[in-house]
Amino acid sequence: MYDNPDGVMIGLEVHVQLNKLKTKVFCGCTTDYHNDPPNSHVCPVCLGLPGALPKINKKAVEAAIKVGLALNCKIEEHTQFYRKNYYYPDLPKGFQITQYDFPISSGGHIMIEGEDGEHRVGITRAHMEEDPGRLVHEGTIDKSKYTLIDYNRSGMALLEVVSDPDMRSPKEARRYLDKLRNILEYLDVFDGNLEGALRVDANISIMGGQRAEIKNISSHKGAERALLYEIVRQKNVLRRGGIVVLETRHFDEAREITMSMRSKEEAHDYRYFPEPDLVPLKISGWAPAIKETLPELPDARRLRFVEQYGITDDHAKALTSELKLAIFYENVAKKADPKTAAVWICDVLKGELNYRNLTIDSFKKEHMLSVIGLLASKKITEDGAVDIIRTLLDKGGSPDEIVAEKGLLKVEGDIVSTAAEEAIKENPQAVADFKAGKEKALNSLVGAVMKKTKGRADARAAREVLLGKLG
Amino acid sequence: MIAKKDLEHMGWLARLELSEEDKEKYTPKLNSVLDYFGELDEVDTEGVEPTYHILPMNNVFREDEVNVPAKPLTQEEALSNAPKKQDGFFKAPRMM
Numbered sequence: 393m394y395d396n397p398d399g400v401m402i403g404l405e406v407h408v409q410l411n412k413l414k415t416k417v418f419c420g421c422t423t424d425y426h427n428d429p430p431n432s433h434v435c436p437v438c439l440g441l442p443g444a445l446p447k448i449n450k451k452a453v454e455a456a457i458k459v460g461l462a463l464n465c466k467i468e469e470h471t472q473f474y475r476k477n478y479y480y481p482d483l484p485k486g487f488q489i490t491q492y493d494f495p496i497s498s499g500g501h502i503m504i505e506g507e508d509g510e511h512r513v514g515i516t517r518a519h520m521e522e523d524p525g526r527l528v529h530e531g532t533i534d535k536s537k538y539t540l541i542d543y544n545r546s547g548m549a550l551l552e553v554v555s556d557p558d559m560r561s562p563k564e565a566r567r568y569l570d571k572l573r574n575i576l577e578y579l580d581v582f583d584g585n586l587e588g589a590l591r592v593d594a595n596i597s598i599m600g601g602q603r604a605e606i607k608n609i610s611s612h613k614g615a616e617r618a619l620l621y622e623i624v625r626q627k628n629v630l631r632r633g634g635i636v637v638l639e640t641r642h643f644d645e646a647r648e649i650t651m652s653m654r655s656k657e658e659a660h661d662y663r664y665f666p667e668p669d670l671v672p673l674k675i676s677g678w679a680p681a682i683k684e685t686l687p688e689l690p691d692a693r694r695l696r697f698v699e700q701y702g703i704t705d706d707h708a709k710a711l712t713s714e715l716k717l718a719i720f721y722e723n724v725a726k727k728a729d730p731k732t733a734a735v736w737i738c739d740v741l742k743g744e745l746n747y748r749n750l751t752i753d754s755f756k757k758e759h760m761l762s763v764i765g766l767l768a769s770k771k772i773t774e775d776g777a778v779d780i781i782r783t784l785l786d787k788g789g790s791p792d793e794i795v796a797e798k799g800l801l802k803v804e805g806d807i808v809s810t811a812a813e814e815a816i817k818e819n820p821q822a823v824a825d826f827k828a829g830k831e832k833a834l835n836s837l838v839g840a841v842m843k844k845t846k847g848r849a850d851a852r853a854a855r856e857v858l859l860g861k862l863g
Numbered sequence: 864m865i866a867k868k869d870l871e872h873m874g875w876l877a878r879l880e881l882s883e884e885d886k887e888k889y890t891p892k893l894n895s896v897l898d899y900f901g902e903l904d905e906v907d908t909e910g911v912e913p914t915y916h917i918l919p920m921n922n923v924f925r926e927d928e929v930n931v932p933a934k935p936l937t938q939e940e941a942l943s944n945a946p947k948k949q950d951g952f953f954k955a956p957r958m959m
C-alpha cells in the first residue's frame with residue numbers, strides 16, 4: 393500500500409491532436425502543415441471570418457469514439473457542441489467550439505503502474521474541440537513585445553481527455569501520460585512525434601490546500617518536473633502558515649518553475665452556449681461496430697506476449713510500451729528464438745537506441761535476425777554481438793560485413809589454449825594468488841586471455857581452459 | 864437585477880469600452896431583458912424535453928477530404944485584412 397503522506401491529488405487534462413486525420417475538424421484544410429509557412433493552410437472557417445459555417449469531419453467523430461472505447465468510456469446517446477467565449481489572439485472567432493455538458497464519451501478508466509502496483513485512474517470524460525492557433529513570442533512570453541499568430545493549427549481536431557484526480561505522485565502522472573500516449577498510438581489516431589500533438593494541463597493539490605492548475609506543459613518529463621516543483625511550493629506555503637489558493641499557474645520549462653498567472657480572466661466566465669451552427673450528434677449507435685475494429689491494445693498484447701512467446705512480464709511490458717517496438721519484436725520472434733529476441737531487443741538494442749536518441753526505425757529487423765543467428769551458431773561472442781549492434785547504429789553496414797571487417801568471429805580450441813598458456817606464463821603473481829586460494833585472481837587471467845584474443849574468445853570457455861591448465 | 868458593476872464586467876468580457884453615459888443607458892435596458900426572461904421562467908416546463916437546437920436535424924457530417932468543398936486561402940489573402948503582420952504571421956499586442 394502507498395500511504396501518500398502529503399495527500400497529493402493530481403488530475404490531468406490532456407489535449408490530444410487527432411493528427412492522423414487528413415483534414416481539420418470543421419473544414420477541409422489539411423492537417424499536413426508542420427513544415428509549411430505560417431497561415432498557408434487556412435480558410436474562412438478556421439480563420440473565423442464572418443459568415444463561414446463549420447461542418448464536422450465524420451472521421452474525427454469516429455476517432456473520438458475509438459479513443460472513448462479504448463479508455464473504457466461510455467459513448468453518449470446525445471452529444472453536442474458549445475461556444476466557449478474568451479478573448480485571446482489564438483482564437484480568431486472570440487470563442488472556441490468545444491463540448492460542455494454533453495461530451496461524446498465519459499466515465500472510463502485506464503490501468504497504470506502505480507506506486508504500489510497496478511493502479512486505476514478514472515477518466516472523467518473525453519470531449520471533442522477545435523485547436524486554437526499557435527502563438528509565437530520573440531524571446532520569452534513575459535518579455536516579448538508582440539504576439540505573432542499562425543492559424544495553420546487552428547481548427548485541428550482535438551480530444552481533451554480529462555482524468556479523475558486519481559494520481560498520487562508526479563511519477564504516477566508521468567506513467568499515466570506514457571500509458572495514454574501508448575494507447576493512442578495503438579489506435580492509429582495520433583502521431584505523438586509531431587509538434588504540439590499532446591499538451592497537458594495539470595491540477596494538483598495537497599492535504600490542507602486548494603488546487604493549482606498548471607498550464608503550458610509540453611512533455612511527459614515537463615509534467616513530472618512541474619508537479620514536483622508544485623508539491624514543494626505548496627508544502628512551503630502551508631509550512632509558513634499560508635493558504636494555498638485556487639489559481640492558474642504557468643510552467644516555465646526552461647527554469648523548471650511555475651508562476652502565478654493572476655488576471656481578471658481567473659473568473660473563468662466563459663458563458664458557454666450551444667453552438668447554433670452545428671446540429672447535435674446521435675452517434676452512440678456507431679459504437680458497437682467501431683468496437684469491433686479496435687486493435688489489440690497494449691495490456692492485451694503484453695499478456696499475449698507472455699503467453700505466446702514465454703518471455704518475462706518485464707520484457708513484455710517493455711516491448712509493448714511502444715507500438716513500433718512491439719511490431720519489430722513480433723517480426724523477429726516469428727523467425728528466431730522468441731526469448732533470445734526479447735533479451736537482445738529489450739536489454740541491449742533498446743538501451744543503445746535510447747543512448748543515441750534513436751527510435752526502432754533506425755534498426756532493421758533482418759539485422760537483428762542475423763545477429764541472433766550468429767550467436768545461436770556460436771560464431772560470435774556476446775561482446776561481439778553488442779559491438780555489431782553499436783556499429784550498425786553508428787556507421788551502418790551489415791552484420792556480416794562488420795564481422796569480417798572487425799574480425800569478430802569467435803576463436804576457439806588451439807588459439808584459446810595458446811593464449812591461456814601465455815597468460816599463465818606472463819602473470820606469475822596471479823597464478824600464485826589463485827593457487828593460494830584467491831579465486832578472484834582467475835579473473836585477471838581470463839582478462840589477459842580476452843586481451844590476447846582481442847575479445848573474440850568466449851569468456852566462459854577461456855575460464856575453463858585456464859582452470860584445466862592450472863588444476 | 865443587473866447592477867452597474869455587472870455591466871462593467873460584461874463590458875470587460877466583451878472588450879467594450881463603456882462610457883459613464885453608456886452605463887447609465889444600458890443598465891435599465893438590460894434589466895428589462897432580464898425581467899422578460901423572468902416572465903419566461905414562470906412557464907411550467909415540467910416534462911418538456913429541453914431544446915438543444917432549433918433545427919429538427921442531427922448528424923450532419925462532411926467526409927475527411929482535403930480542400931473540399933473549397934481550396935484554402937493563400938497566405939496573402941489570409942493576411943489581407945490584418946492591421947499588422949510580420950513574416951507571414953498575424954501580429955497582435957502581447958497578452959498574458
